[in-house]
Amino acid sequence: MHIVEYKQFRDALRERYKSEVKQAEEEFDSQFKSYESQHGDYVKHADGVLKDLMANIETKKKAMIDWEERAEQRRQNAMEAAKRNKEGLENFQKQLSERQQLNMQGQNTNFGPLGKPWNGSTEGLKPTRPYHQLPAGLMAACIKLETKPFESVDPKDLQLVPNIQPSKRLIDALDEFYRPIPPTVQVKDNWIIGCLDDFFDAKTEALKNAAMRRKQSDQKSNSKPSESDTTSRKRKSRFSSARL
Incomplete structure (x- = not known):
């Protein structure tokens, strides 16, 4: 009997508060749907941040690989340059030894700063090829150290280097230049x-x-009297004693 009364009481409450229960269920579902939407937005945002971080990591990895490749290329270039410098020094020493052997055989190559001055003919030093086919280093002798501003070089002034023994200063400079x-x-x-x-x-x-x-x-030229001033002074001294 009590069970029947309880069921009737329960059904009566459900019928009485049906609209309130439905409203509460809708609000509860709406709240959870809002949570679900916010969670989805957060997941999308987190995925975007992770993708950006991974892309940044890959970019830095690629940049590091490129930097290592460039560094390795620079090391290779430095090693090749040192090798060329060493070979150039060996070739120069070989040529110097050959020149010394020529001196021992009686062929005098002792002209230059360490020997007597060059007084040979310059006819053989005049190049026969166009100036643009000559070594650029020949222009150095035509350019004075105090030349400023730029002045063009006359190709007629270019001369070949005579067959003379290099000075000790030049040898030391070449040795320093080709040293690793x-x-x-x-x-x-x-x-x-x-x-x-x-x-x-x-x-x-x-x-x-x-x-x-x-x-x-300029001071000497300004202090030296001109010819017209000298003539004027002579003319004045010539008639200075005359009375009018």
Whole structure:
């Protein structure tokens, strides 16, 4: 009897609060659907962030591989340059030895800074080929250290190098140039940083001396009386005693 009454009471409550129960169920479902949508958006955002991170990692891996390849190429180039420098030094020493042998056989090649000055004929030193086919280093003898600004070189001034023994200073410079670069020295593009400091110091000193010589020459020319002034003074002294 009590069970029947309970069921009737339950059904009556369900019927009475049917609309409230339905509204509560809809609100509950709506809340969970909102949670589900937010979770989906978060998953999409997390997937996008992970993809960006993975792409960034792959880009950095590729950049690291490229950097290692370039570094290896630079090392190879440095080793090849050192090898060429060593071969050039060996060839130069071989040529120097051959020149010394010629001296021992009586062929005099002792002209130059270490021997007597060159007084041979310059006819054989005039190049027969066009200037643009000659070594560029021949222009160095035509350009003075104090030359500034740029002045074009006359191809007629180009001369070949006479067969003379190089000076000790030149030999030391070549030896220093072809010597392998120590690993402790800072190098950029296979050139020692600051290797031209001596040249620029010498050029600055040459420009200073040239400017001083020009200044002294201008002072001498200004202090020397002109021919017209001398003639005027002579004419004045000639008639200065005359009375009008």
